[in-house]
Amino acid sequence: MMDKNSGESGYRAKIILLKYEGYTVPEIKRAINHHDINIRKCIHRFNEKGIEGIISKIYIHKPVRITDDIEKKIIEIATKNPRKEYGLPFSTWSLRGLVGYVSKELNLIDSISQTEIRNIFLRYGIRYRQSKVTLGDSLDPGYHLKKENRRFKIQ
Numbered sequence: 364m365m366d367k368n369s370g371e372s373g374y375r376a377k378i379i380l381l382k383y384e385g386y387t388v389p390e391i392k393r394a395i396n397h398h399d400i401n402i403r404k405c406i407h408r409f410n411e412k413g414i415e416g417i418i419s420k421i422y423i424h425k426p427v428r429i430t431d432d433i434e435k436k437i438i439e440i441a442t443k444n445p446r447k448e449y450g451l452p453f454s455t456w457s458l459r460g461l462v463g464y465v466s467k468e469l470n471l472i473d474s475i476s477q478t479e480i481r482n483i484f485l486r487y488g489i490r491y492r493q494s495k496v497t498l499g500d501s502l503d504p505g506y507h508l509k510k511e512n513r514r515f516k517i518q
Contacts, residue, residue: 375417378405427473434483437465441480441489458491 374395381391388406392399408416441461445451453460458477465471465480484491 371419372417375405375409378402379409379417382406427475429472429475429479429483433472434486436471437461437480437483438487438489440465440469441484 374397377395378391378397381394386394388399388402391397391402395402405417410416440449441456443449444454445456445460445464446454449464451460451464456464458480461480462475462477466473466475481491
């Protein structure tokens with residue numbers, strides 16, 4: 364692995380030096396103007412890994428190839444009622460639910476994002492609408508009656 368950014372490694376080394384000189388985390392925060400959580404992470408990483416904990420690494424992510432067959436299977440699943448067809452506890456797919464079902468339940472693909480699924484929908488001409496959430500409704504059966512009474516309250 365290579366050093367991603369010597370500036371990042373430099374500020375981490377400065378944190379470790381200040382800590383070694385006896386400065387507290389709040390004092391280090393004032394000195395270098397970084398968030399105390401990041402300062403603590405840096406110190407813990409150094410304590411666990413030594414000098415390797417300071418150096419930033421470049422991780423090469425190999426993208427997962429989504430084949431046409433996988434896309435068609437995702438479309439097939441997404442266009443069916445999850446409760447009736449798959450015995451799931453909901454009747455419409457959310458992107459998050461579809462991601463979980465496709466990757467974890469079916470093991471169809473190792474990983475896929477909600478954005479990738481949305482893009483597949485666009486390619487196949489499927490319109491996806493986020494589910495609507497109505498705030499303020501209650502599970503209380505008398506909620507609407509109480510709401511009406513409040514609206515017409517005589518003062």
